[in-house]
Amino acid sequence: MTVELFAHPFSSYCQKALIAFYENDVPFTYRMLEDPGVSEELASLWPMKRFPILRENGSVVLEASIVIEYLHVHHPGPVKLIPADSDLALEARMLDRFFDNYVMTPQGKFVFDALRPAESRDPYGVEDARKMLGTSYAWLDQRMQGRTWAVGETFTLADCAAAPALFYADWTHRIPEQYRNLTAYRARLLRRPSFARAVDEARRFRHYFPLGAPDRD
Numbered sequence: 001m002t003v004e005l006f007a008h009p010f011s012s013y014c015q016k017a018l019i020a021f022y023e024n025d026v027p028f029t030y031r032m033l034e035d036p037g038v039s040e041e042l043a044s045l046w047p048m049k050r051f052p053i054l055r056e057n058g059s060v061v062l063e064a065s066i067v068i069e070y071l072h073v074h075h076p077g078p079v080k081l082i083p084a085d086s087d088l089a090l091e092a093r094m095l096d097r098f099f100d101n102y103v104m105t106p107q108g109k110f111v112f113d114a115l116r117p118a119e120s121r122d123p124y125g126v127e128d129a130r131k132m133l134g135t136s137y138a139w140l141d142q143r144m145q146g147r148t149w150a151v152g153e154t155f156t157l158a159d160c161a162a163a164p165a166l167f168y169a170d171w172t173h174r175i176p177e178q179y180r181n182l183t184a185y186r187a188r189l190l191r192r193p194s195f196a197r198a199v200d201e202a203r204r205f206r207h208y209f210p211l212g213a214p215d216r217d
Helices: 012-023 038-045 064-074 086-115 123-143 157-172 180-191 193-201 203-208
Strands: 004-007 029-032 053-056 059-062
Touching (some): 004 012, 012 157, 012 193, 029 038, 038 053, 086 123, 086 157, 157 193, 193 203
Parallel strands (some): 004 029
Antiparallel strands (some): 004 053, 053 059
């Protein structure tokens, strides 16, 4: 049985997993959630109805980070997204959690709040998310000084997480121009063929972005 990926191309977490597939040309069957019956099948596999989900030979793998770890173990390729050096591997996993928790999560707060009815919105929570993104941007700009990728000298799990997180975060709360290291890193991520492919595949869904997708990228 081939690998199946339950996903949607406009989802940031799905793009994170897709980057790993594309980096090593791992073949898979795309179970796109817009297709008839796929959402119901997803719900039968995982009651939380969150995606992406990988399925292969009866195994169901949840969460984008673990999907990438699964591919590293079961479908290894020339691009080692989990570094062989144990300390670098820990660093990559640490940065993966940073991008998910301190960039992707506050960015999502803006989006989910915009989808709520006006009377149920949470301006206090959105302002907290704005402050968190500001702190994250400042920290990342310092970290990326003199670096090409987030960890070591090669593209890793951390960059898979960074690419969609920074892509959508900059749409939501623009990265200040003075953070040149960070803006250059985001631009490198957009030029990476695996992420460029994921971005292109999602272009037709940009009208879904509730804050209004900018006319760039």
